[in-house]
Amino acid sequence: MSDDFEKRTQEVLEESTARLDGRTRSRLTQARHAALAELARPERHWWRSYVPAGAAAAVAVLAVVIWSGQGVGPAPTALSPVDDLELLADAESQEFVDDGEDLEFYEWAAGETES
Amino acid sequence: MTAFVTLAGVYSTPVFNGERSRDQDLMTTSRALDQFLSSVEKRAFKIAQLGLRNDDDALDAVQDSMMKLVQSYASRAAEEWRPLFYRILANRIRDMQRRRTVRGRIMAWLPVRDAEDEEDFDPVAQAPSHDPGPAKRLELDEAIGVLEAAVAELPPRQQQAFLLRNFEGLDVGETASAMGCSEGSVKTHYFRALESLRARLGEVF
Numbered sequence: 398m399s400d401d402f403e404k405r406t407q408e409v410l411e412e413s414t415a416r417l418d419g420r421t422r423s424r425l426t427q428a429r430h431a432a433l434a435e436l437a438r439p440e441r442h443w444w445r446s447y448v449p450a451g452a453a454a455a456v457a458v459l460a461v462v463i464w465s466g467q468g469v470g471p472a473p474t475a476l477s478p479v480d481d482l483e484l485l486a487d488a489e490s491q492e493f494v495d496d497g498e499d500l501e502f503y504e505w506a507a508g509e510t511e512s
Numbered sequence: 513m514t515a516f517v518t519l520a521g522v523y524s525t526p527v528f529n530g531e532r533s534r535d536q537d538l539m540t541t542s543r544a545l546d547q548f549l550s551s552v553e554k555r556a557f558k559i560a561q562l563g564l565r566n567d568d569d570a571l572d573a574v575q576d577s578m579m580k581l582v583q584s585y586a587s588r589a590a591e592e593w594r595p596l597f598y599r600i601l602a603n604r605i606r607d608m609q610r611r612r613t614v615r616g617r618i619m620a621w622l623p624v625r626d627a628e629d630e631e632d633f634d635p636v637a638q639a640p641s642h643d644p645g646p647a648k649r650l651e652l653d654e655a656i657g658v659l660e661a662a663v664a665e666l667p668p669r670q671q672q673a674f675l676l677r678n679f680e681g682l683d684v685g686e687t688a689s690a691m692g693c694s695e696g697s698v699k700t701h702y703f704r705a706l707e708s709l710r711a712r713l714g715e716v717f
Binding site for chain 1 (some may be wrong): 575
C-alpha cells in the first residue's frame with residue numbers, strides 16, 4: 398500500500414476513529430472487560446478442583462495407551478484459522494453460499510469437530 | 513514396586529503448585545488478550561459502524577466478537593488472534609446485515625444514528641474527544657463524511673477487503689484468512705474497492 402490516495406484514506410479513517418466519543422469508548426472498554434471475565438469464569442475450570450495434578454497426568458497417559466491400542470488413526474493436522482470448521486459453520490460464508498455450497502454440511506462438520 | 517513408588521510420589525505432589533502454574537498461565541493469557549483487544553477495539557467498531565450504519569449494532573457486533581474470541585480461541589497462538597477476530601467480526605456483521613435485510617432493505621440506507629442516551633451521567637463518557645482546531649476540523653469533517661459514505665456503499669466483500677487492508681493494516685494473507693477467501697480474491701476485491709473510491713473521491717482527496 399503505497400500511493401497517496403491510499404495513505405490519505407487511511408489517515409482520514411484513523412482521524413475518524415480518533416474522534417470516537419467518550420460514551421462509545423467507555424462501552425468498548427466495558428465490552429472488553431466483559432469478554433475477559435469469560436476467561437476467568439470458574440465454570441470453565443470446574444474440573445480442576447477435583448483432579449489432583451499427578452492423577453491428571455496418569456489418566457492422560459492411560460488414555461493415550463488405551464486410545465492408541467484401539468487403532469485410532471493419526472491425529473489430525475493443526476487447522477489454520479481458514480480451515481477451522483467451527484468458523485466455517487458459523488460463518489455461512491457468503492462466497493460459499495454464492496457458490497451454492499451446502500450449509501448443512503458445515504453444520505454437520507462443526508458438530509463432528511465438537512464431538 | 514518402582515511403579516508404586518512413582519505413583520505415590522505423584523500423588524503426594526501438592527495440588528496448589530499445579531493450580532498456581534495454571535493461574536499464572538491464565539493471567540498471562542488474560543493480559544495478552546487485554547492488550548490485543550484494546551489495540552483493535554476502536555478500529556473494529558469503526559469497521560462495524562461502516563458495515564451496519566448503526567452505532568448500537570456496531571457495539572453489539574464488537575462485543576459479541578470479543579466474547580467469541582475469548583470463549584473459543586483464547587488458547588490459540590497470539591499471532592492468530594487478529595485474523596481470527598476479524599473473521600468473527602465479519603461473520604457477525606454479515607449475520608446482522610441479513611437480519612436487517614429481512615426486516616426491510618430500506619434500513620440500510622438510513623443515515624448513521626447515535627445510540628439513545630439510556631445511561632446515567634458519566635463524566636468519562638461525556639468527555640470530549642480531541643479537537644485539532646476549527647479550520648482543520650472543518651476540512652477533516654468533510655473528508656470523513658464523504659469517505660465514510662463512499663466506503664459504506666461499497667459491496668460487502670470490497671468493503672471488507674478495503675477496511676482490513678487499508679485501515680486495519682492486515683497483509684494479504686491475513687486478510688484472506690479473515691475473509692475466508694483466497695489471496696487472489698482479496699487482491700481483486702481490494703483493487704475494485706480502490707477503483708470505486710478513486711472514481712468517487714478523486715477530486716475531494
